[in-house]
Amino acid sequence: MNPGIKINGDRLLGRLGRFARIGATPAGGVNRQALSPEDRLARAELAGLAADRGFAVFQDSMANLFIRREGRSPSHPPFLIGSHLDSQPMGGRFDGALGTLAAFEVLESLDDADIQTPVAVEMVAWTNEEGSRFAPGAMGSMAFASRAIPAEWHTVRSSDGKLLKDELTDTLAALPHARMRRLGTPVSGYLELHIEQGPSLERENIPIGIVHGIQGTRWLEVVVTGQTAHAGTTQLSFRRDPLVAATEALQTLYNSVMPNDEQARLTIGRISVEPASINAIPGKVSFSVDLRHPDAQELARLENQVQAICEEKAVGHGCEATVRRTFDMPPAQFAPPLLQAVEQAATRLGIAYKPMLSGAFHDALFLARVTDAAMIFVPCRDGLSHNEAEYVEPEHAVLGAQMLLESTLIALDGI
């Protein structure tokens, strides 16, 4: 169907620049946290652009924002493309915004070329992907996929003390002309363009990643308890130092988990001790473990390994370890037919690509539970994201949008 349509690269880049000014930080990043005044400004800007084009604008009870370009069969579920508009507190200009604005660019390019698609194509901006102002992240897509807002979110407050439900109400009210639709309205597919947020495409000099799935993630909280004592008076044989036990456990894990399996990820992002006094042997050490693996069984095995090693090393130093799972996100596999459409698009456009897995969560993870979903990655400089210095080469941004358009057209052929 109509191959050869080009997106308008200048328009996309200009728009990325304009949206980067909404919540701009001094060092060139963006602070546009979920449901904040800045987030509302960005939504209003996009809704205004939609109105100029005559595209219908919808919201659901999670304030997910949909912009619809009608297709031949209005009653058939739309094909969804998009990402999110919210950012980290000191985030970059591309994380989320690229995928959302490229999706809008696809609608405009289809419009400019006067293409009639078999079903409607909708751009979506999911609410609160980042999870920094309200936890957890990916609230919008998660609620969309389960067609309900979890009861416990009604009491969730933002980092600045506001209730989620109040901020949702005010955000929805800020777009009075948008029509309300039911949460989880059926779609016929979902495709998301995003920056890689890792260094591999850039280092391998490949402009496009076709994302086959998302690693599963488990978060563990390990607490090792020993006995605090005086640093000067307590000789070695009397010590029950939980940091010695934790160090031994971490050393063992660092030396085995990732070196033995290149698909595994092990990160200790937080560690703290009590009483945290220079001249006191700690009585307690707590640390977080972020484990990732594309294979669910391997992930479970890694969790058991962490538990066993922490317990063994604790006992070896007269301490006790408890390991508690605080988060569990099973691996996701994207839909083969949609992946084939994306690969076909790359081939048709003559673009080098790399099949890959995503190490980060994305809204697509939740969409994959209710429809065929897939993702396209473009490189970002030094793999840097969640950082004001986040940067995407203009040619890669444009190429990503072109891939999104081409893949969408090929996918629509199959509907």
Next chain:
Amino acid sequence: MNPGIKINGDRLLGRLGRFARIGATPAGGVNRQALSPEDRLARAELAGLAADRGFAVFQDSMANLFIRREGRSPSHPPFLIGSHLDSQPMGGRFDGALGTLAAFEVLESLDDADIQTPVAVEMVAWTNEEGSRFAPGAMGSMAFASRAIPAEWHTVRSSDGKLLKDELTDTLAALPHARMRRLGTPVSGYLELHIEQGPSLERENIPIGIVHGIQGTRWLEVVVTGQTAHAGTTQLSFRRDPLVAATEALQTLYNSVMPNDEQARLTIGRISVEPASINAIPGKVSFSVDLRHPDAQELARLENQVQAICEEKAVGHGCEATVRRTFDMPPAQFAPPLLQAVEQAATRLGIAYKPMLSGAFHDALFLARVTDAAMIFVPCRDGLSHNEAEYVEPEHAVLGAQMLLESTLIALDGI
């Protein structure tokens, strides 16, 4: 000189109990921080007991409190015995109080037995040994030894926001009948009874430790800098994780420093990471190192070893380490003649003793810089101190006071 004088054990134990009520905490400990209302009450109580006996009371500009029982030669520098009255915020009843009240008991026992000593014997209660309300600790004895209050202390504020100098003024004013004397007035010797604050006497079932010196202490602050990155997207070869480097360094140090030298102490009491996010590889790890050794050269060698290992492990993981010394307390050796007097006292009393080193600082460390000094330790249960559960067997408290009296008498023979 007059061997066979017995201290009044019941009086001492009763007084320990009464002083434990000044700042008593619900769990049986004491909160009597330096220069607080509770500290002033304890000082006033002691000054009142002195007045009842006709002992002269003195204070100096650091509010060190002296109670003097005159000797044959009033112009000769007095022999000083004592400790401190201030406690940790959730401290025990014996740390400091035992040595101070036992010293007062020695004065009373001498008085009861009508002994005329060749020079005056003075009890001292040093100001702010603990360093918890005002930092650093051992302010009173430190200033006494250097005969000056360091200029930077004029702006020191307490944990509750009060200026040290104002609290000193108010504390001095609370004992209007005490005479002021010059800071660092010469003394002819210093002997301090203290609880061990470690488990070795109790475990070896020895009632008396004769302290030959105090370990030297160095505090280092190590900062390892790498690069923060996404826990999910960053594969092993792209990681520059400073916690991996720090873990390797700590593992190496834990496995070598103390296992290779039973006189060495290595404690990591604080560790923190930035940005401390579960799903972010840390960009920076900071930890404290508390190193102790009785030998100054060995201490210097250990510091070099920590520095070399941290730097080597950091480089091995693409990180950088900086090691900064934040505190340096050289080892102290107590005076052989005074130690002989204490050993002779133990022999004369038929008490088992153990020559030992102190792992903790004490006021005696500073006194050793200006006079012959030594210390006597008694066991405390489970080695526990700086803890409301701190406990000393009554018989050990009495034995410690008897040793203080006997040692003082023998030392005075040599003056």
